[in-house]
Amino acid sequence: MHTDALALLEYDSLALGIAAVDRMLKASPIALLKCGSVHPGRWLALIGGTVASVEAAYAAGVEETDDAVLLRDPHPELRAALAGRPAGLRPDFALGVLETGSAATLLKAVDAALKAAPVGLAELRLCDDLGGRGLALLHGELADVQAALAAGCEMAAPAGRLSGRTLTPRLDAHFCGVLNAGTSFRDCVVAEPAGAEIPEGR
Template sequence: MEFPAIALLEFSSIAAGIEAGDAMVKRAPVQKIQSGTVQPGNFLVLVAGDVASVEEAFAAGKEVGPGALADCLFLPNVHPTVVMALGGQRQAAQEDALGIVETTSVATAIRVADAGVKGAEVSLLQLRLADGLGGKGLVYFHGLVADVETAVAIGTDVAHNHLVRHMVIPQLHAEMWDNVNGYGRFGQHFGWEAA
């Protein structure tokens, strides 16, 4: 499903997040709201729809829980691949390069993904958010080396003080591609049968 705009608010308080989500959908007729807990005990509220409604809902959410608001984003022209990645879609790849941007927040990771795919000829391989990452965000870009370098540079500029680490691996080994294309959690890789 494609949406012209999305907004996400990341709260350090679950109660504040629920209150904010309620205020958001009461104020504006968004097409979609998704909310829930993520590690490490944060609460996310994501709304999607037309630009005006999402912007109004975003403003309402920020008014409710400012003391508990850890990070937020409003993307009035979100890239369609970011929306697909938020829905859990992953691309399998074995291209020339892998670019990785690791962030301290979910909102920043989404912002990095959107900026990277808009600013460079890359594909968004994965967008991993919070759970299993201690609340961090993880963005994987793939494509030709120069393009991946551009996407990562754009992403690190967008991440500002929410950046943990970034890198470009020019030619990731085929066996590592198998791991990167997988689920991402260590235990999921073992296909060992019980003895």
């Protein structure tokens, strides 16, 4: 995903989203990096290309969106996470969690957070199994994660789409392994630290 600019457009209507993607592709030579339906009945479209191309496509598709973001110079860690290559959590680092009411707002907030301090992006989830929300896990030195969270919240709060934020100064080592496997309940791995009380018959 080596594009100069990225844009994520979020539609409340699947029909409007499909029509908008067609318009964007006809308006500009962009790359359609990913698109499709997400919970709860929304349509997401992630596009990339040169700044000029993405701006032209964005203009053709943004009018009917519920939320949208255009990033002319997205942070490399954000690109990697969108391509399915997020950084892993470390138990000796602090953990910051950002939760937003839309996927587009999450990208905007995470980009600001990553640019504000040298933190890593351990997970990025957009809408699915989240009731339409966005979720990001940031990790690094405590002061850096604090600064990153502040920048991300400052970006998301004015839109009224900041759903939650937490800061854990030092993550439990066993829980770190659980989170590295993914934050979805469906994909959760069992954590059995030494001395743990394990139910019979499990």
